[in-house]
Amino acid sequence: MTDRVTAPERARPMTEEEESRQSVLSHLRHGRTHEAVHAARMLLEQQPGRRTHRFLRDVVAATGALGSGLKHLKVALLSSFSIEFVHDSLVALSLLGGMRLEIYQSGFGTFRQELLDARSALYAWSPDVVVLAVEGEDWIPAAFSGYMDVAEGHFEKISSGFDAELSNLITAFRAQSAAPLLIHNLAFPGWRKLGILDPKLPHGQGRIINELNDALSAVARGATDVHVVDYAALVNRYGAVNWYDERMKHYAKAPIASPMQPHLSAEYIKYFSAFAALTKKCLVLDLDNALWGGVVGEDGMDGIQLGPNYPGSAFVAFQRFVLDLHRRGVILAIASKNNPADVDEVFSGHAFMVLKRQHFASLQIHWEPKSQSLVRIAQELSIGLEHMVFVDDNPVECDEIRRALPMVRVIQLPPQPERYVRVLEEAALFDTLSLSAEDRRRGELYRQRAKAEVARLSLTSVEDYYRDLAMDITIAPIDHVSMVRAAQLTQKTNQFNVTTRRYSEGEMAQRMIDPEWTTATIGVRDKFGDNGIVGIIMARENGESLDVDTFLLSCRVIGRTVETAMLAHICDEGRRRGLKAVTAGVIPSQKNAPARDVFERHGFAKLSEDDSGATSWRIELEAGGIEWPTWFRRLS
């Protein structure tokens, strides 16, 4: 096959298709992975369908290890039917996802033996992923073709052994393999045996299949790295009537209709991408004709299409979809050629904007090339360009990104806004295997990080960075209002905490009124907002020195010299009391490494160190103590 594709002597000029094929092969051979993937995508757009899938599968097989930029994944397919006709699209579409698939195919109907036999060929092949694709008909016939054979009173038996068998198969599998296991759930038949009566029955066919699927989900939840392929939802999406080919089911034991097979492949690939850490993280959006219709710079805020009626409603729906992605942990950014003031007006003043400014971690709104915008976004957010998706309606912009940044996934929006959501859904770029509370907030966390990073990038020295943060610091004695937060900080702060002494509100209250004690809360506000109370100081007059008992700082503001300001304040307080020195101790904990050198860094002399590593420190106030950093503005 290799020779055929590259055969140099051709009587006739190459067709467009042949050129595209040639391009895929040549890019792959030269290790230009991103270009190869793009060429393959173009080829499939030109010539969709089985023969292109077959060609791409052969190319992947022929170039083998040469496609070193592709993630290699060994996938074993176990099934109750002839699933091998899916191989072409599975390998081809995996190539489009940046993966080189190798497939192990078990004989149909042998899935139990393969899983249960420790010496099976499946285990000898040591797969990276195993897919168990069993049609409900083949697994639990009594819920499908044999439903009418079940006698009244015996319906419970249909599902009774199912979860036990599943658990058994999974246990046997886990004893031999640590690979992720994907298990199909059961699709619903297009027609119920009892017709319109079914949904009302306590043991209707639909209800029984639901119960079987619930049992499967429960077993998967309780097992390690076992995932449910929502085959029922997949078949439902395209319709059972389209999904199945009765002819091929009977003639070739291949029930899934040919045009549907790529959809099944695409569903598997969502998992493969997640396993191979190829899931995208950041969605970079255009504005005009992407988030709204029209051009805000020309049409004005009142002229853009965004609202309850077509086409505005389609843009609202798309924004809603993007917002939901954000809530799944996808980081959003904007790359738009626009006047920032026009965009500001829409964000702050348009009644139908679903997406707000705060949903975006980075906004690149200017007239420079969008490739530069993407590079900046990648820097600000510390995200690899290969984890970014660029969405734009303009073919010129899309092309510019493809050329300049081939690792970025480019999605060109179609002319019809009502198709936007589906285009992104079908691209299936953001699927993850789990969703934590942290994921739901990730967009927000990145936005904060980006803000600080922007400041850092644009400044030449670290002092400029501190100055540019425009930090206001407020140091005040602990009082009845701040006491709650102060106690809470002593309870919760582990990292920048020199002694890790925990105090209750009651203990705080005592010290507040004891003249021997100096207490303070430290509040920091910067140009990005108010951080609230971030630090606590408690020190006690002890002979001729002021002895620091508690010195802690929230990790939110570590690395901004707030601790220097706090020490300067303690020295001021010592002087005010007419003392000679400030003394302090450090008690090492498992987590307080960031705080341990704070006194040493600020010129304290070490007095002692005991066996546990606890140290004590002293600085003379007559010799000058500690200077206030000049970049803080002190408020009281």
Added chain:
Amino acid sequence: MSDDVEQRIQQIMADILHLEPQQISEQTAMDNTEAWDSANHISIVLALEDEFSISFDVVEIEAMTSYFDVVQAVAARI
């Protein structure tokens, strides 16, 4: 039957059977082409259906055992 249709059939069969399109002739048949086994037969049928947006009955599928038969079967459907 246009040349274009024949070329497309040749290309499909060549891709699946791992041959040059020029190697597909009227003599090419299941019983003299090793790669043309029953699984590849189904693959050829599915690819043809996909390519020409047609659908064959099982009797037709079973009857197309040579390139000549394939061309006839496609021609009868398009």
